[in-house]
Amino acid sequence: MSPMAAAMLSSHPNVMPNVTAPAATAGSARLLLLLRRRRHGRPQAVRSINRPDPSDPFPGTLGISRVDWKASCAFLSSKAAAGPGSSSDKPLSPSGDPPAADPEPDDDDDGKGGNHRLSAAINGVRTAGAGALDLVPISNLPRPLTIADLSPAPMHGSRLRVAYQGVPGAYSEAAAGKAYPNCEAIPCDQFEVAFQAVELWIADRAVLPVENSLGGSIHRNYDLLLRHRLHIVGEVQLPVHHCLLALPGVRKEYLTRVMSHPQALAQCELTLTRLGLNVTREAFDDTAGAAEHVANNGLRDTAAIASARAAELYGLQVLADGIQDDSSNVTRFVMLAREPIIPRTDRPFKTSIVFAHDREGTSVLFKVLSAFAFRDISLTKIESRPHRHRPIRLVDDANVGTAKHFEYMFYVDFEASMADTRAQNALAEIQEFTSFLRVLGSYPMDMTPWGAPSSSTNPPPPPPSCSAPPSS
Numbered sequence: 307m308s309p310m311a312a313a314m315l316s317s318h319p320n321v322m323p324n325v326t327a328p329a330a331t332a333g334s335a336r337l338l339l340l341l342r343r344r345r346h347g348r349p350q351a352v353r354s355i356n357r358p359d360p361s362d363p364f365p366g367t368l369g370i371s372r373v374d375w376k377a378s379c380a381f382l383s384s385k386a387a388a389g390p391g392s393s394s395d396k397p398l399s400p401s402g403d404p405p406a407a408d409p410e411p412d413d414d415d416d417g418k419g420g421n422h423r424l425s426a427a428i429n430g431v432r433t434a435g436a437g438a439l440d441l442v443p444i445s446n447l448p449r450p451l452t453i454a455d456l457s458p459a460p461m462h463g464s465r466l467r468v469a470y471q472g473v474p475g476a477y478s479e480a481a482a483g484k485a486y487p488n489c490e491a492i493p494c495d496q497f498e499v500a501f502q503a504v505e506l507w508i509a510d511r512a513v514l515p516v517e518n519s520l521g522g523s524i525h526r527n528y529d530l531l532l533r534h535r536l537h538i539v540g541e542v543q544l545p546v547h548h549c550l551l552a553l554p555g556v557r558k559e560y561l562t563r564v565m566s567h568p569q570a571l572a573q574c575e576l577t578l579t580r581l582g583l584n585v586t587r588e589a590f591d592d593t594a595g596a597a598e599h600v601a602n603n604g605l606r607d608t609a610a611i612a613s614a615r616a617a618e619l620y621g622l623q624v625l626a627d628g629i630q631d632d633s634s635n636v637t638r639f640v641m642l643a644r645e646p647i648i649p650r651t652d653r654p655f656k657t658s659i660v661f662a663h664d665r666e667g668t669s670v671l672f673k674v675l676s677a678f679a680f681r682d683i684s685l686t687k688i689e690s691r692p693h694r695h696r697p698i699r700l701v702d703d704a705n706v707g708t709a710k711h712f713e714y715m716f717y718v719d720f721e722a723s724m725a726d727t728r729a730q731n732a733l734a735e736i737q738e739f740t741s742f743l744r745v746l747g748s749y750p751m752d753m754t755p756w757g758a759p760s761s762s763t764n765p766p767p768p769p770p771s772c773s774a775p776p777s778s
């Protein structure tokens with residue numbers, strides 16, 4: 307089994323390896339108990355019984371050894387034959403008394419005949435000294451894996467896991483909460499790690515910043531989009547409202563240093579000067595990480611630029627609120643998944659592409675842009691990044707010498723779905739004069755109305771958990 311499939315199986319509550327229908331043995335009773343516990347969200351029970359057993363010929367399965375299995379078969383063939391009318395008719399509690407009620411009733415436990423007869427027989431045996439067998443009807447056996455379980459839709463019975471860069475309190479965490487309101491947000495120390503977390507099935511999605519209205523593009527993520535094989539499945543725009551944070555009791559005059567994410571420092575540059583602060587700027591991996599660093603190290607000469615939520619989390623005071631240079635400071639994040647979503651035309655969609663060309667001159671770029679313009683497709687973004695594998699092109703001109711051009715990869719976002727024939731035709735045309743073309747994703751546009759920036763930028767603790775929006 308591939309590691310990917312194994313990871314899927316282990317994360318699927320209904321998937322249990324090596325379980326077959328004729329499970330009426332004590333070993334399988336134990337198995338049923340395990341399955342039942344697992345269904346009711348008590349993974350410790352599974353873990354504890356799953357201890358390595360030297361006699362287990364199938365390590366890694368559910369911890370039922372062949373010895374157990376044989377004993378179970380012998381046990382049941384002698385006792386289940388007791389049949390109806392014996393003591394086995396009455397389900398009994400472990401104490402030997404009839405149980406008042408099942409503390410963990412099964413959803414589909416209808417209490418009628420069929421499998422219950424078998425379960426009653428076994429429960430009857432339990433009073434004869436077999437211990438606390440707590441069986442569920444065979445109808446509750448795990449269902450087989452179906453094609454739907456293999457679809458890109460995540461969940462597998464649990465919350466969506468969303469990787470973001472930074473620590474709790476970072477804006478990226480708030481963006482993850484906005485994109486997937488009930489997700490389990492997974493902090494990552496670098497953008498690259500968030501990409502890998504999705505690729506390795508540690509997370510179902512990544513939510514990463516790509517541009518800010520004041521600071522511009524987050525180039526690292528453009529480069530990573532090309533290096534990795536993830537798909538853009540959505541976007542969210544998050545108003546970003548920065549605060550100047552310091553340890554309780556510290557006054558602005560004492561400050562000699564301000565730390566934050568370089569984007570946040572850039573977004574507050576003018577305000578820092580206007581506040582009359584004579585401070586050095588120090589870059590940190592993320593805004594909330596800077597706040598945590600100030601708090602953990604008791605730095606009384608240093609402030610952090612971060613969210614109000616970071617102040618709460620790390621016990622800092624807010625020295626100044628709303629210090630971004632523009633009150634409508636917004637960061638755009640993209641949501642990434644292992645599989646693309648199916649593009650639609652019944653709501654506004656955006657498509658992101660990246661291309662390179664190997665012909666000389668500027669006309670290629672002109673032609674690409676014309677392919678969209680002729681079809682009335684609006685571009686919302688264009689970004690160029692160095693072509694890593696071929697950064698420079700030499701152009702020989704016998705008369706003038708050798709010209710050197712920088713080579714670029716061009717990233718374009720346009721307002722159309724890949725399900726729209728205009729977009730398909732535009733890309734078919736573009737493909738003819740580009741050497742490389744990749745669709746990074748076709749996804750619903752974030753159409754949320756422009757809310758009050760201050761409240762949403764100091765978001766309420768992004769629900770540590772998220773549900774997928776309908777589109778992704």
Ligand SMILES: O=C(O)C(=O)C[C@]1(C(=O)O)C=C[C@@H](O)C=C1
Binds near residue numbers: 471
């Ligand atoms: O440091 C954070 O809190 C982040 O989420 C990162 C980040 C960024 O990369 O631009 C996100 C939003 C803000 O624009 C500032 C920083």
